Amino acid sequence: xxxxxxxxxxxxxxxxxxxxxxxxxxxxxxxxxxxxxxxxxxxxxxxxxxxxxxxxxxxxxxxxxxxxxxxxxxxxxxxxxxxxxxxxxxxxxxxxxxxxxxxxxxxxxxxxxxxxxxxxxxxxxxxxxxxxxxxxxxxxxxxxxxxxxxxxxxxxxxxxxxxxxxxxxxxxxxxxxxxxxxxxxxxxxxxxxxxxxxxxxxxxxxxxxxxxxxxxxxxxxxxxxxxxxxxxxxxxxxxxxxxxxxxxxxxxxxxxxxxxxxxxxxxxxxxxxxxxxxxxxxxxxxxxxxxxxxxxxxxxxxxxxxxxxxxxxxxxxxxxxxxxxxxxxxxxxxxxxxxxxxxxxxxxxxxxxxxxxxxxxxxxxxxxxxxxxxxxxxxxxxxxxxxxxxxxxxxxxxxxxxxxxxxxxxxxxxxxx
Amino acid sequence: xxxxxxxxxxxxxxxxxxxxxxxxxxxxxxxxxxxxxxxxxxxxxxxxxxxxxxxxxxxxxxxxxxxxxxxxxxxxxxxxxxxxxxxxxxxxxxxxxxxxxxxxxxxxxxxxxxxxxxxxxxxxxxxxxxxxxxxxxxxxxxxxxxxxxxxxxxxxxxxxxxxxxxxxxxxxxxxxxxxxxxxxxxxxxxxxxxxxxxxxxxxxxxxxxxxxxxxxxxxxxxxxxxxxxxxxxxxxxxxxxxxxxxxx
Numbered sequence: 001x002x003x004x005x006x007x008x009x010x011x012x013x014x015x016x017x018x019x020x021x022x023x024x025x026x027x028x029x030x031x032x033x034x035x036x037x038x039x040x041x042x043x044x045x046x047x048x049x050x051x052x053x054x055x056x057x058x059x060x061x062x063x064x065x066x067x068x069x070x071x072x073x074x075x076x077x078x079x080x081x082x083x084x085x086x087x088x089x090x091x092x093x094x095x096x097x098x099x100x101x102x103x104x105x106x107x108x109x110x111x112x113x114x115x116x117x118x119x120x121x122x123x124x125x126x127x128x129x130x131x132x133x134x135x136x137x138x139x140x141x142x143x144x145x146x147x148x149x150x151x152x153x154x155x156x157x158x159x160x161x162x163x164x165x166x167x168x169x170x171x172x173x174x175x176x177x178x179x180x181x182x183x184x185x186x187x188x189x190x191x192x193x194x195x196x197x198x199x200x201x202x203x204x205x206x207x208x209x210x211x212x213x214x215x216x217x218x219x220x221x222x223x224x225x226x227x228x229x230x231x232x233x234x235x236x237x238x239x240x241x242x243x244x245x246x247x248x249x250x251x252x253x254x255x256x257x258x259x260x261x262x263x264x265x266x267x268x269x270x271x272x273x274x275x276x277x278x279x280x281x282x283x284x285x286x287x288x289x290x291x292x293x294x295x296x297x298x299x300x301x302x303x304x305x306x307x308x309x310x311x312x313x314x315x316x317x318x319x320x321x322x323x324x325x326x327x328x329x330x331x332x333x334x335x336x337x338x339x340x341x342x343x344x345x346x347x348x349x350x351x352x353x354x355x356x357x358x359x360x361x362x363x364x365x366x367x368x369x370x371x372x373x374x375x376x377x378x379x380x381x382x383x384x385x386x387x388x389x390x391x392x393x394x395x396x397x398x399x400x401x402x403x404x405x406x407x408x409x410x411x412x413x414x415x416x417x
Numbered sequence: 418x419x420x421x422x423x424x425x426x427x428x429x430x431x432x433x434x435x436x437x438x439x440x441x442x443x444x445x446x447x448x449x450x451x452x453x454x455x456x457x458x459x460x461x462x463x464x465x466x467x468x469x470x471x472x473x474x475x476x477x478x479x480x481x482x483x484x485x486x487x488x489x490x491x492x493x494x495x496x497x498x499x500x501x502x503x504x505x506x507x508x509x510x511x512x513x514x515x516x517x518x519x520x521x522x523x524x525x526x527x528x529x530x531x532x533x534x535x536x537x538x539x540x541x542x543x544x545x546x547x548x549x550x551x552x553x554x555x556x557x558x559x560x561x562x563x564x565x566x567x568x569x570x571x572x573x574x575x576x577x578x579x580x581x582x583x584x585x586x587x588x589x590x591x592x593x594x595x596x597x598x599x600x601x602x603x604x605x606x607x608x609x610x611x612x613x614x615x616x617x618x619x620x621x622x623x624x625x626x627x628x629x630x631x632x633x634x635x636x637x638x639x640x641x642x643x644x645x646x647x648x649x650x651x652x653x654x655x656x657x658x659x660x661x662x663x664x665x
Contacts, residue, residue, distance in 0.1 A: 165507075
């Protein structure tokens with residue numbers, strides 16, 4: 001009968017209460033993290049390797065000591081108030097923020113003509129007029145735009161994966177990138193009464209949202225919101241949209257609008273906007289980012305399964321719709337500022353879950369940070385590796401992201417088996 | 418009116434009546450087992466009460482409040498739901514799951530840490546779901562459901578994946594808490610049901626076929642009728658066991 005619960009009640013027979021501690025998480029995480037840092041070095045600049053190591057290379061206990069900023073929403077409930085766990089996440093966030101700072105520095109240095117960080121700093125201080133102009137008028141807006149595009153893609157990917165509860169979901173797969181592309185092609189190829197600066201994001205958003213809701217409606221038509229149905233509907237809609245886009249490009253292109261512009265945009269190209277547009281883009285992105293905190297807890301609950309989520313008081317339908325709107329808005333903003341950039345939306349959330357667990361209030365911001373680093377570095381490399389030409393951003397992210405993702409996948413399968 | 422009571426609760430799916438409970442009062446505390454053959458509506462009833470199954474008509478009141486039309490979060494704070502199948506999508510760590518459970522019901526600080534200790538999860542907090550054994554998973558689920566000390570606990574086959582020791586321990590835990598909590602537990606093992614539960618509700622084809630104590634259930638022949646099986650009642654030690662002998 002009565003078994004003293006606290007002392008030995010639930011402990012596995014034959015083990016003492018204190019012994020149940022599993023192999024320290026950190027120790028298993030270290031080789032993985034180092035592996036990621038190693039693969040990541042392929043995408044990031046040579047000098048950044050020690051930084052990524054801030055979360056990876058350092059022994060886990062030492063990493064706990066690292067104080068970190070940027071750990072948004074880390075205060076948890078009672079179970080998790082344990083300092084080491086929080087410190088680990090803070091260290092991961094600090095590492096990611098540092099990686100972003102370094103990749104922005106790389107972006108300011110990179111170009112047809114490379115500048116040293118020293119020159120960049122002096123230019124920022126106003127010395128060297130030509131270099132200062134080059135950096136502040138050309139490279140800085142572009143680097144910021146690239147970072148924002150990456151953050152939006154990372155956010156969008158995290159939100160879509162959260163809604164679809166599928167690690168394969170991403171803006172591209174669920175149709176919203178395809179929808180945004182159709183909208184954008186229309187904006188680029190047709191004469192509009194409003195300036196193109198306005199038409200592009202508006203039509204992209206309309207396209208992305210339209211596609212996402214079409215996916216939702218198709219899934220509902222078949223009577224279920226489960227993952228497989230949603231993904232199948234997304235793939236079907238995506239295929240139709242790709243065909244539609246190609247058709248539009250064939251029929252609408254003329255002498256006056258070069259298909260090459262559209263093509264290069266389709267392969268991903270950061271368009272650094274001027275002052276006013278930049279401010280609009282930043283404001284919209286900030287709004288999307290803040291809104292993402294509102295869906296993070298609902299997405300956590302959704303991750304427990306629909307039945308459990310409902311039992312725990314979640315309005316599943318409303319969460320799915322809100323998430324679709326948010327993910328689409330994010331994807332559309334990214335598409336209108338950076339064209340079609342592959343893989344970032346898919347890979348960034350995986351990186352995030354690897355470092356900060358599965359709670360969306362950490363996954364979404366970390367995924368945004370990871371996406372920002374990826375796109376900033378990829379864009380910097382794209383415009384500096386083959387002067388005077390530019391390698392399309394989308395090609396680089398796909399080239400670097402593909403193997404990176406495969407490595408993640410292989411690592412995960414090894415762990416599971 | 419205190420406690421849990423159901424009035425005219427019906428669930429229809431594709432034109433078929435899955436659950437039809439005209440009236441059932443379950444009181445405000447104690448252990449009630451829910452038994453019945455496969456497809457009798459046990460899981461449906463628990464899901465309706467737990468909010469995982471919408472679309473039930475009728476009225477369910479918990480301490481005078483309408484449980485079916487209560488805002489989701491309020492209902493979630495009053496009920497601890499242990500589903501039969503739980504497959505989270507993200508391979509969450511144990512502490513993340515407990516953290517979510519804690520946030521859900523706005524429990525007093527420390528309550529879930531207490532539950533984690535009570536269910537022997539202290540050493541498992543950083544493990545992820547996929548790496549847990551069936552028994553460990555069941556303990557995590559129980560801690561998630563019971564941690565906030567909800568007045569109503571709905572458990573669907575909580576011991577199904579557990580070995581004998583764990584399933585006994587689970588029922589012991591329920592029994593210890595049954596003075597202040599109402600447990601409604603779907604259970605397949607009739608012998609555990611008659612041994613631990615002073616009240617047994619038998620469902621068949623969505624209807625209550627029997628409602629009473631274990632002795633009564635074993636004596637009246639209603640058990641044989643419901644399951645279509647002849648049972649032997651074998652007296653032993655502290656009570657009796659039921660042994661299925663032949664299909665009727």
